[in-house]
Amino acid sequence: MARGRISRLSVRDIRFPTSLGGHGSDAMHTDPDYSAAYVILETDAEDGLKGYGITFTLGRGTEVVVCAVNALAHHVLNRDLGDIVGDFRGFYRQLTSDGQLRWIGPEKGVVHLATAAVLNAVWDLWAKQEGKPLWKLLVDMDPRRLLSCIDFRYITDVLTEEEAHEILQRGQVGKREREEQMLTEGYPAYTTSCAWLGYPDATLQQLCSEALKDGWTRFKVKVGADLQDDIRRCQLIRNMIGPEKTLMMDANQRWDVPEAVEWMARLAEFRPLWIEEPTSPDDILGHAAISKAGKPLLPGWWPYILQALAPLGIGVATGEQCHNRVIFKQLLQAKALQFLQIDSCRLGSVNENLAVLLMAKKFDVPVCPHAGGVGLCELVQHLIIFDFISVSASLKDRMCEYVDHLHEHFKYPVRIKKASYMPPKDAGYSTEMKEESVKKHQYPDGEVWKKLLAAPGD
Amino acid sequence: MARGRISRLSVRDIRFPTSLGGHGSDAMHTDPDYSAAYVILETDAEDGLKGYGITFTLGRGTEVVVCAVNALAHHVLNRDLGDIVGDFRGFYRQLTSDGQLRWIGPEKGVVHLATAAVLNAVWDLWAKQEGKPLWKLLVDMDPRRLLSCIDFRYITDVLTEEEAHEILQRGQVGKREREEQMLTEGYPAYTTSCAWLGYPDATLQQLCSEALKDGWTRFKVKVGADLQDDIRRCQLIRNMIGPEKTLMMDANQRWDVPEAVEWMARLAEFRPLWIEEPTSPDDILGHAAISKAGKPLLPGWWPYILQALAPLGIGVATGEQCHNRVIFKQLLQAKALQFLQIDSCRLGSVNENLAVLLMAKKFDVPVCPHAGGVGLCELVQHLIIFDFISVSASLKDRMCEYVDHLHEHFKYPVRIKKASYMPPKDAGYSTEMKEESVKKHQYPDGEVWKKLLAAPGD
Known part of the structure; x- marks a missing residue:
């Protein structure tokens, strides 16, 4: 029982x-x-447990998210944790539908990132009180209770609560075996650490060769800034990994729709499994146009259809900047993606990710989470392990991103074995950072930043 | 020439x-x-002119937008105004594509509202330096120069710069006559002041009767909280205005897709011209499903098709919370709306609104701007008057929202004559507030708030 x-x-x-x-x-x-933006919740319970929640950012602007967290605080303070998780859908909606704050969202951008940080902390606290890692809390939870955490507003046209319940009921079959499988083999991962756009070729080669030695078989390369560079880098990495291993490409929204199709036609020879974020994350119909062959969905798309990516065998992946379940709903409705990439901090925490996992299951689209950044690997592993055990029941075409940065700052860092995520065993959502790291990296007054900001040129 | x-x-x-x-x-x-969030730009030019920019908010959360404006400030400070407006597309993209800040958007929510406030101030300053009201600055601007203010990224699949240029070229024909027409007759407006959801019936009746006396012929009523209430209120207002005048309804995103269709079927007898924001502003395909009769765009929609709104003669309107041009692009592509509602502070200022006006023209969808709030009427009148003179060249099915609140706080308040917006004549974007009003309403230390916050119960 949640307490405090x-x-x-x-x-x-x-x-x-x-x-x-x-x-x-x-x-x-x-x-x-x-x-x-790193949130810490404390309660008046005697157990002394704290909940830690993060949302990932890229530097400038973190202070804006911090400000938004403070704007949400009055919904959280003095609330009983039992009441919060007892009506988690109501609490979710309270945060996302505040009559004044929703204007500056709603359910998108800064306020939604802040909501994620707060709710991630609530889930961490709840899981700690239950003495379970978050994935296990979810796996063990009664389906009705699980569904009571989800706000179905705006998605009932594709997924009703009853349909979601049926999915979870079907997921009960073979659950124990799949949990066992996860505990022994882990969840398959791919690596993005080798081929950031800012790395020189020599670094890329060295990291790739090390990753091969470590048993990695799936690699992602960043593309989109310069076509000739891309061709050279993709050639280089495909040569190193050989024809059998899996290569994915990621354009991080660089292109317009026609450009995406043209550019990828040039990179098709390196046989990517997917092109990730070919264009704006808001462009559902654009992703559909890029990914589809066959007849156009809407008039006026014919120029791209002839060259669209499906005949090339390249899937479209997106999600890390898709801002809520309504966008994912439409990406699924429009068959705009072949790989769905949830994010543990962009969406409204576990609550909203559950909705997306269930919709993906209904549409039979594999979920391949976005990770990396700070803590994203730590968090999202819980969601995808739960997904396998209780929802998708499949590893076909599925894998979770892995990036080998900054895990040393976490109290319960991810464990990778044979290129797979091993299920966390510590209670909570793996969100807690080491106090020492927090102190040093606090902006702008932590030791690291004091030095950097004092350095000449800054 | 821009200076300073x-x-x-x-x-x-x-x-x-x-x-x-x-x-x-x-x-x-x-x-x-x-x-x-109210932005003031000062320059070192001798003219002493300042640029004022606002973005509209609903109270809590304004401080978050203020924080985001400060995060953008380094892109603005010490820049030459001539350089900014000389490469306005580049400047727009610098604000919206900051490599770190874009993560917490991109081009949506808090950071985009902040961008709007900053750019609105730039446009106000520029127009003041040119000695023209903003609409006139736009009307007189060379089409190529105008287009150089627009970021076409992510919309070239429906509108290229060349197509946009052709639209503006065609808009030159009859321009002088339309400008004359605006100056004498103004731009038609409708009123939302009578029927807020929180008003008791007696207030509604009184305000409606006053509005009729003042010559208003188009009215909007808020709906969506309770069906029986809606029926009573719509009946009341339709009885008062009679069968000939225009009634619009606004649900402010209250419904899911199936619910929207059912609810509006019940309100159809009051013959609304449109239903505004029937569901999530992110739900392009949802709006398409609600608005369409005929064959479904996508499989799985058949349950709604039989009851969809087109056969009832009710259009779908949305836009005030559509967060950028990519959303509007898709709403147009999917024929998801029959009335497009731009907002002067939600989108990235004049720059992004120009893109939307041009796309709407291409798809032949009438633009009926969102206004009200604080200053929205003051700002958006410039855009829609420009639209009529230089882009749409039509008043068919077009009108601009008007709400009779808070104009007294502006230095150059809107002038309504015979239920029409009369074109502003003062130089600038009508964004400047009275210093006295600003002082009194500053939060939390202005006089008004000091009193309210000290009152018992707060």
């Missing part, structure tokens, strides 16, 4: 100067400093 | 306690305090 009244909510601006090494760089985000 | 270097950017949190009177209340925003 939320007696304190604090939030910190934590930044890692990753831009100095080109880590995380892509066609649209050339100088990211991986960062987080 | 931006030497100062300041931003204030201005709130009006409108929730106390139920003004502005609707099915989703029950207690709005109409507010604004």
